[in-house]
Amino acid sequence: MTKIMIKDLLLLLFFCCSFGVTVYAQGKDPFQKYLNDSPPKIIKELGNETHDGVSVKKVVFHSRDVFIDEKTVPSTIFAVIARPDKPGKYPGLLVLHGGGGTAETEKAIAWAKLGYITLALDEPGITNPEKVQHSDGHWKSFSYGKSRFTAKPDITTSTIYDGVVVGIQGFHLLATQPDVVKEKIGVVGISWGGYLTTMLTGLLGDKIRASFSVFGSGFYDYGTSFKKEIEKMSPEEKKIWLQYLDAGRRISSSRTPYFLAAATNDAFFFPPAVMETVKAKRGSANQLFAPNENHKISVPGGNDxxxxxxxxxxxxxxxxxxxxxxxxxxxxxxxRNAVVNGKSPSGESKVQFSVKTSTPVTQALVWYSNSADEWTKRNWVSVRAELNLDGKYIATIPVSEGIKYDWFASISDDRPVTVSSLIQPIP
Structure with a gap:
């Protein structure tokens, strides 16, 4: 190691220590020790129930111990495992609640009725500590929403760190169920649970067969309601939090199918953060933008x-x-291939895109808005896209002189399913 490198390292250590931030050794990911396929230890069984052909088992497992105030505080987590009564092998699904919620027992049962073995649990840092009955830990000493955005003295002090650890452990517990097909396990979650879905997709890689995130993206510093919390941290603390806890920076490790359903006017996850997350994903990624919606999706295939x-x-x-x-x-x-393709004689912008599909398209629209408006306050206007003889969808956007616009394409099929292109500017 050269004298210059040693000097730079000492400066970095001095800077970090000044801010009270722990520097991790190169290659030492703080989640690495939990990515070992070992299920957490169940320390209490709360009984079994039956619901219309579904068996439900409720348990509490040990997550991790935290040494604080000169004593060891264990973190214990409530989980629900639901499975069809009929013996056999079934795909698995980890179901993750949103901010302020608790283990999604009803959804776990509903999925099990359709032939899935499901696991739902309480998520530290995401659940409201006042609502959980059977989960406990140091994270319960913080009121809802507090101590998420911190990395001092290290990243493990963030309550979101505990949420991610519990998510990994829940996945391993699900994967070790004897009647689960281990190669066919999915993850689904909403809002903060969607963030956790995205985070686990990156951390667990090809162990997850497919993921579906509702609203929850990464790249919190690119455009979310939480950006102001990110900016309150010191530069080095912010760097560490984004490196280890930002889901968008994690998802590049995944190559398995991933879908992110978002709303254009969402008050929590703005389109720039959503799109950066989708673009960071390697392999199969798809998305949906629900126009003029805030944490709601009313397009075909949405909240029906x-x-x-x-x-x-x-x-x-x-x-x-x-x-x-x-x-x-x-x-x-x-x-695919959503592009601006020139202007009409009257000055209107022409756009086009193609669709890869094996189902009939029932609706094809192009949405546009004034790019000067804030994301949460935009008014998205639609024009119909027509299929031409070349198999491309064409639409004309009636732009006004001196105004800049953003646009995206959206199509629905007859199941119903709706997908969108990414949002892009009109030059």
């Missing part, structure tokens, strides 16, 4: 509560997992 066989937050979740985990049905459509 009229459907009696909808186990998740969106109707299209079942279609996604039935295809990737059961091999039934057909894949989601994909929008």
């Amino acid at each position: 509560r009229k459907s009696t066989d909808t186990p998740g937050w969106l109707v299209m979740e079942r279609t996604w997992f039935d295809y990737w985990l059961k091999g039934s049905g057909k894949p989601f459509p994909e929008i």
